[in-house]
Amino acid sequence: MSATPATPRRLSVADIAKLYADGARIPMLTAYDHPTAQLLDEAGIPLLLVGDSVGQVMLGYETTVRVTMAEMVHHTKAVVRGSRRALVVADMPFLSYSTPAEALEHAGTFLREAGAQAVKVEGGVRTARIIEALVRAGIPVMGHIGLTPQAIHAIGKVRVQGKSRDQARALLADAQAVQEAGAFAMVLELVPEQLAAAITERLRIPTIGIGAGPGCSGQVQVITDLIGLGDFVPKHARSYAHVRGEILAAATSYAADVAAGTFPGPDETVRMDDSVLDEVLGRGASDRPAGELPAGGIPLDRDL
Secondary structure, rough: OOOOOOOOOOOOOOHHHHHHHHHOOOEEEOOOOOOHHHHHOOOOEEEEEEEEOOOHHHOOOOOOHOHHHHHHHHHHHHHHHHHHOOOEEEOOOOOOOHHHHHHHHHHHHHHHOOOOOOOOOOOOOOHHHHHOOOOOOHEEHEEEEEEEHHHHHHHOOOOOOOOOHHHHHHHHHHHHHHHHHOOOOEEEEEHHHHHHHHHHHOOOOEEEOOOOOOOOOOOEEEEEOOOOOOOOOOOOOOOOHHHHHHHHHHHHHHHHHHHHOOOOOHHHHHOOOOHHHHHHOOOOHHHHHOOOOOOOOOOOOOOO
16 A cells, blocks of 8 residues: 655745755745646745735736735635645735734734745835844744835835945845844845845845846746736846737637637537437427327337
């Protein structure tokens, strides 16, 4: 009798720390649903981020600001159910961590109700006390500095952060503050590659870059950019597939087959015994009036 395969052990922040200590470059991808999480987990992606980018790439919002806790919990649950090995990080949405008390309540919901293993918060120095409160409560935290999309209304537009001397110094201070507050890793978004590399060299925790060059400890991409599902791919992204074209072609072919009457065909159709259908519709032998001749008259081999 063959042994039942063991359920893979889900990774922890200690495993991510070991990858970093071993010098491995760490891949992270966003995931928002069960089937995508299954595939990414099977591919061996160690970190899955349920990003508030779901608002723009899946829900049709103009910014991430409109994403709610309820929506984030809903998608996080699906990703956790779809993965078995990856460490799932849930993005704390806008205004869900304004105070330590709010942060603890909402982060606790992500871990207790949605099943995430960590949360991500945006901001450096200004968010350090929030990170510290969460870490003290036993909640692993990933930081996020550079471009912080939840502050888009204050920033004005999507643009690289840290090009000037003052901005670069502020980002260095943000990185140190996030590390000292106890974060196990941090995202660097849209930061010049030289500055991102310098920040990475000065930290004891991994940096996960997005539009921050190859000098980071790892990289994260939005899944729709990776697979070419959207109609726009940012400069910092690389499409490894072109799913949008495949879906468009499939839907167009399907519509044409339905219009032509060629779908469904025999391979997609189920039949039943015709005699059973005759009985259902009152056309069976038992439904004929007594004495009624069968269709076609009296059989020739019948005794007269």
